[in-house]
Amino acid sequence: MIDYLYDGTFEGLLTCVYHHYYTDKAAGIFPREEYQPSMLHGFMEVETEEDKAARVYEAIEEKISGYALRMVYRAFLSDAPGKETVILKFVVLGFRIGPAIGSLHARPEVYELEDLVRKVGNERERMLQFVRFEVMEAAGAASGTAPGAAQILYAKIEPTCDVLALAAHHFAERFSHDPLIIHDVGRNKAVFAYEGDWYVADFDGIHLPDGTAILQSEDERSYQNLWRTYFDHIAIKERTNPRCQKNHMPVRYWKHLTEVNGLTEPV
Amino acid sequence: MEEILMQKLQILADSAKYDVSCSSSGSSRAAAGRMGNGHMAGICHSWSADGRCVSLLKVLFTNKCVYNCEYCVNKRTNDFPRASFEPDELARLTIEFYKRNYIEGLFLSSAVEVSPDYTAERILQCLELLRYKYGFAGYIHAKIIPGVSPEILHRIGLVADRLSVNIEMPSSKSLAAFAPQKKPKQIFAPMRQITNTLIETRSLKGPGTMFKGQRLNTEANYLGPMGLEENVMGQADESDPGADLPVLARAAGAPAARGKGTFAAAGQTTQMIIGAGGETDAGILATSENLYRTFKMKRVYYSAYIPVVDSPILPDKQTAPPLKREHRIYQADWLLRFYGFTVSELFRSGGENLDPDLDPKVTWALRNLDLFPMEINTASYEELMRIPGIGHKSAKRIMHQRRFAAVRFDDLKKMGVVVKRAKYFLLCCGRYYGNRLFEPETIRNSLLQMESGLQLSMFDNDWKRIEEGERQEKLAAAGVI
Numbered sequence: 001m002i003d004y005l006y007d008g009t010f011e012g013l014l015t016c017v018y019h020h021y022y023t024d025k026a027a028g029i030f031p032r033e034e035y036q037p038s039m040l041h042g043f044m045e046v047e048t049e050e051d052k053a054a055r056v057y058e059a060i061e062e063k064i065s066g067y068a069l070r071m072v073y074r075a076f077l078s079d080a081p082g083k084e085t086v087i088l089k090f091v092v093l094g095f096r097i098g099p100a101i102g103s104l105h106a107r108p109e110v111y112e113l114e115d116l117v118r119k120v121g122n123e124r125e126r127m128l129q130f131v132r133f134e135v136m137e138a139a140g141a142a143s144g145t146a147p148g149a150a151q152i153l154y155a156k157i158e159p160t161c162d163v164l165a166l167a168a169h170h171f172a173e174r175f176s177h178d179p180l181i182i183h184d185v186g187r188n189k190a191v192f193a194y195e196g197d198w199y200v201a202d203f204d205g206i207h208l209p210d211g212t213a214i215l216q217s218e219d220e221r222s223y224q225n226l227w228r229t230y231f232d233h234i235a236i237k238e239r240t241n242p243r244c245q246k247n248h249m250p251v252r253y254w255k256h257l258t259e260v261n262g263l264t265e266p267v
Numbered sequence: 268m269e270e271i272l273m274q275k276l277q278i279l280a281d282s283a284k285y286d287v288s289c290s291s292s293g294s295s296r297a298a299a300g301r302m303g304n305g306h307m308a309g310i311c312h313s314w315s316a317d318g319r320c321v322s323l324l325k326v327l328f329t330n331k332c333v334y335n336c337e338y339c340v341n342k343r344t345n346d347f348p349r350a351s352f353e354p355d356e357l358a359r360l361t362i363e364f365y366k367r368n369y370i371e372g373l374f375l376s377s378a379v380e381v382s383p384d385y386t387a388e389r390i391l392q393c394l395e396l397l398r399y400k401y402g403f404a405g406y407i408h409a410k411i412i413p414g415v416s417p418e419i420l421h422r423i424g425l426v427a428d429r430l431s432v433n434i435e436m437p438s439s440k441s442l443a444a445f446a447p448q449k450k451p452k453q454i455f456a457p458m459r460q461i462t463n464t465l466i467e468t469r470s471l472k473g474p475g476t477m478f479k480g481q482r483l484n485t486e487a488n489y490l491g492p493m494g495l496e497e498n499v500m501g502q503a504d505e506s507d508p509g510a511d512l513p514v515l516a517r518a519a520g521a522p523a524a525r526g527k528g529t530f531a532a533a534g535q536t537t538q539m540i541i542g543a544g545g546e547t548d549a550g551i552l553a554t555s556e557n558l559y560r561t562f563k564m565k566r567v568y569y570s571a572y573i574p575v576v577d578s579p580i581l582p583d584k585q586t587a588p589p590l591k592r593e594h595r596i597y598q599a600d601w602l603l604r605f606y607g608f609t610v611s612e613l614f615r616s617g618g619e620n621l622d623p624d625l626d627p628k629v630t631w632a633l634r635n636l637d638l639f640p641m642e643i644n645t646a647s648y649e650e651l652m653r654i655p656g657i658g659h660k661s662a663k664r665i666m667h668q669r670r671f672a673a674v675r676f677d678d679l680k681k682m683g684v685v686v687k688r689a690k691y692f693l694l695c696c697g698r699y700y701g702n703r704l705f706e707p708e709t710i711r712n713s714l715l716q717m718e719s720g721l722q723l724s725m726f727d728n729d730w731k732r733i734e735e736g737e738r739q740e741k742l743a744a745a746g747v748i
Contacts, residue, residue, distance in 0.1 A: 103671065177302055
């Protein structure tokens with residue numbers, strides 16, 4: 001038994017699963033930076049290898065199911081500590097049982113993974129709900145090009161799980177007319193989407209990949225004010241219920257929500 | 268310009284906020300080169316201070332009203348700021364909000380300015396601009412004003428995802444008392460037209476799982492013109508729901524609307540006010556059940572009456588809105604649409620109102636304890652759905668796992684069953700886990716104890732204190748009085 005340390009990538013994790021079968025049984029899998037050496041097992045740093053990762057990837061899809069593979073990937077996007085070991089246990093059980101694993105909701109290996117998947121799914125849902133775009137213009141573009149052409153939708157968000165890629169398709173499809181950027185501030189990366197296509201890349205929040213800076217458009221402020229006004233006036237005073245509001249819209253998202261003015265505490 | 272728009276938005280949002288429906292579900296539309304799309308499950312984008320979700324931009328087109336409905340904030344004799352949008356102005360505002368991901372679409376209702384047709388034409392103009400000029404493919408919910416002509420209604424249906432005609436009051440008696448200018452006939456005519464057009468376009472889906480497995484888009488479900496109001500809104504206490512409803516085969520030669528694009532893909536809904544007239548819960552739910560069975564509506568919404576205007580015939584301004592009652596009625600409504608219950612079952616042998624302290628399913632189970640405890644491993648899906656604490660998800664999981672392995676008590680929690688409530692009503696592998704005497708009173712007490720400890724209420728528990736005198740202060744502080 002041995003603890004495997006990996007580099008934090010999905011491929012790295014799959015490589016560790018490979019080593020579990022072909023090198024030494026894994027006691028657990030941990031990200032390299034966060035590992036605290038254990039008294040019980042030795043540890044080994046695993047070099048990520050594409051071909052080994054690909055073999056595990058395909059094996060999960062063929063021997064368990066495509067659904068299981070998607071679950072594993074979603075669970076990997078979670079921010080919960082120990083997710084790697086949960087995934088390992090699920091995959092090991094899956095190789096023994098096969099596709100039927102999807103219906104064994106009460107097995108701890110399955111239940112724990114489903115729990116992670118559910119939380120990641122919820123976080124993705126919250127992205128669809130709470131992303132707030134600002135209409136931006138590329139600096140200097142206003143004079144030369146046609147008006148409207150240089151419009152960019154830009155949103156900042158800090159999701160707990162790494163769900164940018166899961167939410168990207170929804171936004172890319174919905175707002176295919178305008179280029180858009182959804183910026184995960186905590187992870188310094190962003191989705192860039194235009195005309196239905198999208199990719200994820202590193203982003204500092206100021207400069208576009210081609211080096212131009214982006215600035216708020218002229219009427220952005222007034223639409224934000226209109227939205228805040230609407231938000232205040234749609235509430236029925238006699239039914240005021242802050243607990244219900246916060247249950248649905250946890251305060252940790254308020255920072256980037258236009259209608260609550262980026263407050264961190266309700267007024 | 269911005270300031271004028273700001274004022275209009277304030278006034279027309281204030282006037283629209285008592286409309287309850289705000290869902291954006293039930294319709295899926297690809298962007299296909301336009302701006303936006305429909306998301307089948309709907310998306311809530313925000314929650315206002317009252318804890319209600321904001322999914323659509325909910326505004327009135329105008330609040331200048333020729334009607335004088337007693338309960339309504341926009342009644343003609345109420346001294347209240349008035350405004351109207353211009354069609355293009357509202358369409359642009361919707362687009363700009365939508366683009367910023369503030370909303371899923373537009374919920375457009377209106378007061379009656381000049382006449383129903385005049386107002387409806389303005390609404391139609393706005394919606395057509397939004398769809399055709401601005402290429403908006405998001406969600407549109409349009410409120411239909413009673414008395415509107417069938418041609419305009421049809422055109423609104425072609426651009427909207429969901430249509431609703433407010434029934435306003437649960438009985439024709441209170442409708443006559445509180446909204447004398449709205450006639451039941453005017454309300455039911457558009458409802459009937461919508462249902463019939465949905466049948467013609469083969470898109471009638473029905474409420475929840477109420478008509479699961481049945482074919483709804485047949486001529487047999489086509490609604491005839493006669494007698495709707497008596498059947499739906501009558502004193503429906505003893506009458507057997509579903510009996511003698513006026514269903515007619517389509518008259519030969521009536522125009523079929525197939526192939527003309529989608530018509531209100533998300534179906535129709537309605538809403539009624541709770542606690543203004545003297546109706547009982549049983550009466551209210553009987554009306555809803557009739558609406559579901561007759562018009563196959565997607566949903567009936569309920570709105571706890573909030574005294575916004577002084578009126579000699581309505582509860583006075585100090586009355587707290589009956590939020591708890593509204594909540595229990597919604598729960599019962601879910602039992603009708605998704606759990607296979609009927610209203611007569613819910614109220615059999617036990618008063619005219621729902622128990623305010625326990626949810627309607629528990630109340631029903633306690634009154635029918637002879638059916639319980641049910642063995643989880645042999646009960647049918649329909650029976651599982653009747654156990655308090657089990658919903659459709661957990662029932663499906665139980666059915667599924669049972670094919671491979673017996674479901675043990677410890678598994679239930681992981682399957683999403685609310686074990687602390689369900690355990691009094693079930694057996695697992697032949698064993699009862701309730702730990703108490705199997706009597707209605709004992710179970711009731713332990714459930715009540717559990718729930719008071721948990722603060723089950725969705726609402727601010729302050730209401731009780733507020734009823735006792737602090738309401739005035741709170742309202743004053745909030746700037747209402």
